[in-house]
Amino acid sequence: MASAVEQATAYKNDGNKAFAAHNWLGAIDLYSKAIDLNDKEPTYFTNRAQAHIKSEAYGYAIADATKAIELNPKFVKAYFRRAVAYAAILKPKDAVKDFKKCVELDPNNKDAKLRLAECQKIIRQLNFYAAIEVGDEPSAAEGLDVDSIAIEPDYDGVQLKDQMTQEFIDDMIERFKTGKKIHKKYVYQIVIAVKKIVYDESTMVEIKIPEDIKFTVCGDTHGQYFDLMELFRLNGRPSEKHWYLFNGDFVDRGSWSTEIALLLYAYKWLRPNGMFLNRGNHETDDMNKVYGFEGECKAKYNERVFKLFSESFSALPLATLIGDKYLVLHGGLFSDDNVTLDDIRKVDRHTQRQPGQSGLMMEMLWTDPQKAPGRGPSKRGVGMQFGPDVTKRFCEKNGLDAIIRSHEVRMDGYEEEHDGRCITVFSAPKYCDQTENRGAYINISPSYKLDFHQFDAVPHPPIRPMAYVNNSLMSSM
Structure with a gap:
């Protein structure tokens, strides 16, 4: 009979197959079963975080990535996925912190560097919009003949x-x-x-x-x-x-x-x-x-x-x-x-x-x-x-x-x-x-x-x- 750890691995592998078939909810269910049997494996949480991102459950993705980081504070993928989820719910400042951590842990991570730069650009844009925002801006139809x-x-x-x-x-x-x-x-x-x-x-x-x-x-x-x-x-x-x-x-x-x-x-x-x-x-x-x-x-x-x-x-x-x-x-x-x-x-x-x-x-x-x-x-x-x-x-x-x-x-x-x-x-x-x-x-x-x-x-x-x-x-x- 398979041990709990072996059974958890099997669920994770089945979850990966469901994910590859774009069955995000099925993948989440299978990763959850793996976690129920072995909640000390950080990759199960990062895998489930990615499936949550695909199903737009960004809050759940942040929670899963955070759990993976608790289990392994040097887990680059966990910081990366949490950053992606933060960016998706328009929290670029939180995303920047995590992308910076990715680059700190893995200086050759080109994807993290690129996304860090994108997040920093978004923050600059938001600051710009906030600075020029006026109370009652005239309608865009004004002056349009x-x-x-x-x-x-x-x-x-x-x-x-x-x-x-x-x-x-x-x-x-x-x-x-x-x-x-x-x-x-x-x-x-x-x-x-x-x-x-x-x-x-x-x-x-x-x-x-x-x-x-x-x-x-x-x-x-x-x-x-x-x-x-x-x-x-x-x-x-x-x-x-x-x-x-x-x-x-x-x-x-x-x-x-x-x-x-x-x-x-x-x-x-x-x-x-x-x-x-x-x-x-x-x-x-x-x-x-x-x-x-x-x-x-x-x-x-x-x-x-x-x-x-x-x-x-x-x-x-x-x-x-x-x-x-x-x-x-x-x-x-x-x-x-x-x-x-x-x-x-x-x-x-x-x-x-x-x-x-x-x-x-x-x-x-x-x-x-x-x-x-x-x-x-x-x-x-x-x-x-x-x-x-x-x-x-x-x-x-x-x-x-x-x-x-x-x-x-x-x-x-x-x-x-x-x-x-x-x-x-x-x-x-x-x-x-x-x-x-x-x-x-x-x-x-x-x-x-x-x-x-x-x-x-x-x-x-x-x-x-x-x-x-x-x-x-x-x-x-």
């Missing part, structure tokens, strides 16, 4: 006048499929028009589903334009009789983020009462600067386009209440049991704009469910986690059947947790070309019955995820 921008004679797309048209959207969809852009004048028109529309919406949009309407809720799309096209092929494009709600994280990571944002915005302009958009944690400045959307806007259009998008993102609603039965929000629930729907209605998103490190807006964009009751520290290192009892109390207090949220990969595209009262939907299959997950969307009938649908990723042009990230630190994650 859109009407005077000429469309070149060789522009081969459908023209856009003062109102969005279905013809323009249909043409835009095909242009984007073939790698073409729309004219920057039209980009300005779309983003400025939609900012005004969403600014005037409530922080929590409240809707009823009419008898003759098909209603679809989608989770994160993360710039995976061709997978969104597949979703529309299977389920139908937005129309007068088919309403959609996109629950945040339209952008970042995937390399067609401007295409998705412009398409969803165009539909919002065309049918403001049939296309609904919630803000996600990636519709925020700090994430966009690091995870690719800012770089993509600048590469495909210009810096002003990014600034206009940034203003529009901060105007997006934070939640949607469907038929008084389902609260749809990007992240999850709250650190305080006393929070009600009225408290959400009262959040002043126009004054706060960015979610910050605490408060209702941050929690709505960042929190995650956990299996254990009560509340726990976030596996991400940002926000917190809430258990089934928290969900039950919130739903009962507010007369809800369930909350619907996104924010996390689910291997089946969706998951019903907390006795069916916490539903996660994620609409980016084969996320970042690395995770072998399916995508999903939810159709909700006029009688408020939920109908779950799954779909698979489709081929896309050979542009890798994170292609527009302007530092190697993030693009290699």
Whole structure:
């Protein structure tokens, strides 16, 4: 019979195989079994840390790397992985300390030196932004005379006048499929028009589903334009009789983020009462600067386009209440049991704009469910986690059947947790070309019955995820 140490090694080897197959959660489970049998082996913790990084559980990765360092204070890989996790949750100063330790322990480590330099550059940029930040910066639309921008004679797309048209959207969809852009004048028109529309919406949009309407809720799309096209092929494009709600994280990571944002915005302009958009944690400045959307806007259009998008993102609603039965929000629930729907209605998103490190807006964009009751520290290192009892109390207090949220990969595209009262939907299959997950969307009938649908990723042009990230630190994650 194999000893505990031998069995632990076997679990670790199986974990490595699962990791190689991009089954991050399976790898985490196997590394955990190895640790249960032998918790004195630091490589088990660093291996699990790497799987946590791949599944975006950066808080757990930091904890595992820290444990490995306790077991072996000279373990370069542990410092390296902890540094990568710190960088991912936008804590570059902590990452710098660990990358410096890597270089101190291994002076020839070129990767650590490169990432150390990248982190130091990010810190300089953040200090620069902080130094020039002014209280009420004028809008990027100020001084922009859109009407005077000429469309070149060789522009081969459908023209856009003062109102969005279905013809323009249909043409835009095909242009984007073939790698073409729309004219920057039209980009300005779309983003400025939609900012005004969403600014005037409530922080929590409240809707009823009419008898003759098909209603679809989608989770994160993360710039995976061709997978969104597949979703529309299977389920139908937005129309007068088919309403959609996109629950945040339209952008970042995937390399067609401007295409998705412009398409969803165009539909919002065309049918403001049939296309609904919630803000996600990636519709925020700090994430966009690091995870690719800012770089993509600048590469495909210009810096002003990014600034206009940034203003529009901060105007997006934070939640949607469907038929008084389902609260749809990007992240999850709250650190305080006393929070009600009225408290959400009262959040002043126009004054706060960015979610910050605490408060209702941050929690709505960042929190995650956990299996254990009560509340726990976030596996991400940002926000917190809430258990089934928290969900039950919130739903009962507010007369809800369930909350619907996104924010996390689910291997089946969706998951019903907390006795069916916490539903996660994620609409980016084969996320970042690395995770072998399916995508999903939810159709909700006029009688408020939920109908779950799954779909698979489709081929896309050979542009890798994170292609527009302007530092190697993030693009290699």
